[in-house]
Amino acid sequence: MDALSWDGTLTSRDFLVSARAFAEKWKEFNSAFPPWTWVPCPPKQPPCHLPQLQQQQQQGYLSLEKTCLPGSSKKGHVASQEDVDEISLTEGEEELEPVDNATLVETNNSPQVCYYDFHIVYSDSYRVPVLYFHCYYIDGHPLGLDEIEKDLPACSAKVLLESKWTFITQEEHPYLNRPWYKLHPCGTSEWMKLLFLGDDSLAKNGVAVEQYLVSWLSVVGQVVGIRIPFEMLNNPKSCN
């Protein structure tokens, strides 16, 4: 692709190519971290009276789950107002079982950890990848947006505040059908174009689809504290 005439978007086919390249590269340079895995999803069947679309391309998303972000652990889990009213739960402790001295009674001062699940989903409307994420305490309680904003690394709060190019919104996950947070993609193609235009080698050699997700996540990841090793950026692989 010619970088000058390129509009910063990606076809769904190119997204697949780029996702595969990205996952491999991540494994190569980030072996210490859990890998991104491709989660295939059967395409949603339209109601049978509608004509089937020809395009039966593989659908799915890249997933990195149960990630602990550096420096995101909390000292204590402040029960949110919405926790089920404790009254109905504390009708008095029950004597359930005999005292067992082989059970360790833990002194509960381990840090409260938050886990993040990240999904990279292709948006057909914007024709760009979108980062969806979900954050929860170790027992599965989800964090609200206000809690996430407090939990995210300090630098990302700054990025969010200063940047005009993205913001966190809550929307239904296209495959899981429940609300997840996402970084809104409406500015993505514009800054992706700028990003690629600013790169001399890309300007010379054309846009390498394989490099798209790496470059994209190097920007988007800042918001949620995912770091891309410099080597990944600096090492564009040629097409096979």
Next chain:
Amino acid sequence: MEGSSGKSILQFAPFQSSVDEGFWHRLSSLKLNKFGIDDSPIPITGFYAPCSHSQVSNHLTLLAESLPSDSSEESVVPEISRGNRNRCSVPGILYNTNTVERFHGLDKQGLLKAEAQKIWEDIHNGRALEDSSVLSRFLLISFADLKKWSFHYWFAFPALVLDPPATLVDLRPASQCFSLEEAESLSAAFNEWRNSSLTADVPFFLVQIDTNSHSTIKHLKDWETCQSADGHKLLFGFYDPCHLPNNPGWPLRNFLALICSRWDIKSVHFLCYRENRGFADLGLSLVGEALITVPQGWRDHPYVPNAVGWELNKGRKIPRGISLAKSMDPTRLAISAADLNLKLMRWRALPSLNLNSLSSLKCLLLGAGTLGCQVARTLMAWGVRRITLVDNGRVAMSNPLRQSLYTLDDCLNGGEFKATASVNSLKRIFPAVEARGVVMAIPMPGHPVPSQEEQTVLNDCRSLHDLIDSHDVVFLLTDTRESRWLPSLLCANTNKITITAALGFDSFLVMRHGAGPFSSSHDSKAEAANSLSADMSNLGLTDRDGGKRLGCYFCNDVVAPIDSTSNRTLDQQCTVTRPGLAPIASALAVELLVGILHHPHGIFAEGDVLNSSNSESSEQPLGILPHQIRGSLAQFSQMTLVGHSSDSCTACCSTVVSEYRKRGMEFILQAINHPTYLEDLTGLTELMKSASSFELDWDNGTDEDDDDCVDV
């Protein structure tokens, strides 16, 4: 204890649970679509993995795929795949009760015992050797309150109790227990075990270290063959979810029960397998030796040992709870989606958009017909949440096609009141709307009332007065000219933002009324609603047109408009209108309101016309703020006009308003009963004589009893 001085009791760190939101989503869906009130136990699958973090234990996790799939569910959740190294499957059982009382009333001891018995039997019949995950079998009880989207739940991880308890001889990091060669070989063996899809999710195993330091990992069922070789070390290994340096995790308990009851070993060497970054971490993993005294009665099969394992909630023996209203309550989801849409608009295109002023704005819609329905919808789209609709009609069979809030159902059995049906419809569209319907006729001049109905009419007048008083904005969307008179007067009196939309067959008028005649001196209410200071209202009045207010709907029929071709009363022909007209006019009416709300002078803003030289207004983010918009579908054209208030206006001139202030209801009755009274009062009678070229159809208004009349 038992005289074993110096040896401490081996204490196990309890298993901890973690439930993904997706689990509750699928459980709710299954409960609604499949189980109904059937509360029989459901087999579920939990997942766990070895500890992989020096500070955090791994939890037994339930995900959406822990439950059987629900065919009616739209979402595409991947099914359980075997051999996932980070998701070792563990069988469990779920008791989901129908009521919170049943939840609290469950026989927890009995349920735990029943699960413990299954484990005990699997140990004895050898099934635990084939599929070792059954040793970690768990139990979950829950109550799903689907109306509140909250869930009460309690996990139990049944552990067979050794009595007397096992004692600890030695426990230390695995790295201190092996030679360099052994450690290397062991790590390699572990990594192979963990990377093969055949073994990655097998949580209990045997570790054999030969005299030549070569390590192998074997399945439990191969225990017999391990006995033949000589001189090797044999360790009982398991995936340990616990991170603590001085305690093994919970799965070892039932493993020890298996080891002592099947193989009768008194001194057990065990290995707690833990990982770091996907590789065996021998510094984190533990190797220990425990002494077991086989408890009395364990050899009798019918005997089932005691079991423990209910999970504590912050150290207390109480259940846990979680509320997922934020992600499951459709009303809350609709609110956040609607807010998001408007915020996107603000972020991307209109930074000065004041969403709070819109969401707190109280709008009164007089008329719930073609215009009323469409105005209400467009208001909601702008984030307006408080809408009152006034109408005394019922939904007729012809209405749903043009009046976008109604369906055929509303027409049946004589038809629902429009005020009621429209409110129900708005709530179906957006449950968070604060909509109210008022069934009420608007008193009209030129429609004399018999004396016995006088009181009713006066009550209507007072109700209308109170309604206008308690709202910030009034839309005049009724089907006759004369029904707009009283509201116009009341709005002029209280200085409310007033917007009129009226339709002809193929032409329309949308306009905002100017401020009332006494707005600067007396009324401050409307100004407050408009967040304008008193200074601003003065500024508005002393504009460059020499203090002229903008006109109201009735001024403009008297004062010669700028464009004479548009000088037709548009709503006189109460006949038919082109169906596309009402949506256009309604949309413009709401956009006009949004323009007023975002104009620094609010209700006092001058009327802009297209290509106006007024540079101040063209700088407004929402563009110009016209006074009147007249459009014609015949020409597909639209123009903006300005008309100032008339001194002889029958609705908003100072004579009429002060007469109303002086005499109140008496004045209204007189106006209603005596057709010429208003014209005489304002001098309009004189004016009509002098301006014979204007045809004013004040009292030859349409017959209000004609139900075929198209509501506009």
